[in-house]
Amino acid sequence: MLQIKHALNLNMSSLMKLPRELRDQICNLVLTAENERPDITESFDNLIEGRVHYKKPKLEAICKVVLYLPRAAKNNSLSLLLVNRQLHAETLANLNIIAKRAAYSLDIVILDEILLLPTWLSVPVITTSLHTVNVTFRISGSYNARQEFDLEMNRNGPYAKWGRYKGFQTGDGGPPAMSWQVYAVLERFIKVGPASEVRDTNTNKGFTAKCMKIDFQTPVGIPHERMGPPLSGHGSFGGRKNAPGRVLDSGYLADYVAKDLSCMLTFSEGTWFSCGKILYDHLDELVLYKDGNEFRRWDIAEQLRDLEDTRSVKKYKALTWQKRRERGLRCLD
Structure with a gap:
């Protein structure tokens, strides 16, 4: 720097x-x-200021608790392109080289356990065929049940505007909302990359990546004894009074997301595998880290090859190998 x-x-x-x-x-x-990351020591209101929920494109993950900055990711090339003809030509040449192994960086803040705040930090060149996507999850604040209610104990507190299905709350027999929130970020990236608002509900540019790396980072300066399982989830209400200011443990979050991703890559007749098909269609490798230390890795082509060969799965695998081949992804059929 x-x-x-x-x-x-x-x-x-x-x-x-x-x-x-x-x-x-x-x-x-x-x-x-990389552009500067949001300061996670800022207040709840400051961190969400100006952020919006994008209604388009249409996603399988229907949730309004993922908030983006209402502008496209900042690109650093413009200042160089406008200097003079020589530097313009040299910058274009460098962009062409970068595009061959393009890497994007995405920062995701989990705010008070209930909101996801994604921010694109580095988008050096616009391309739908990426080499690497580097994702970091950082934790800010802690869930406070009192924020759900107003002074009259009606459910009209600061959190209430985001609805009841958020964070680690469950509803209607489905998984905790956080599963859908994380999936919404992944799905939107696959469909429109780092774009801000799009006009067409059905936009799907089909971004691919050779490798997606996800690092779950422990908040700095928080004593280990203050970290623990989520307070926003079902079954945790009784412990809230005994755990004021407890912060979501990044290790818990990492294991939670790893379990979801594993379910998405495991064949079943359920919704989760159906959602996970975007991993098979668009990624070569998925690697998870805890504070920079690798703890889980999936070779997506090997996962696809090893799926049980029932009649329906054989048909799905054949179609998916074809898609992967067309997109320049690894194939083992």
């Missing part, structure tokens, strides 16, 4: 006097630099 700041402080005449190789290095550092 210091190199980038130094590069940006150079005046343009000095930049153009540098050897081309060094200029390319500076250009690449600028193009791939």
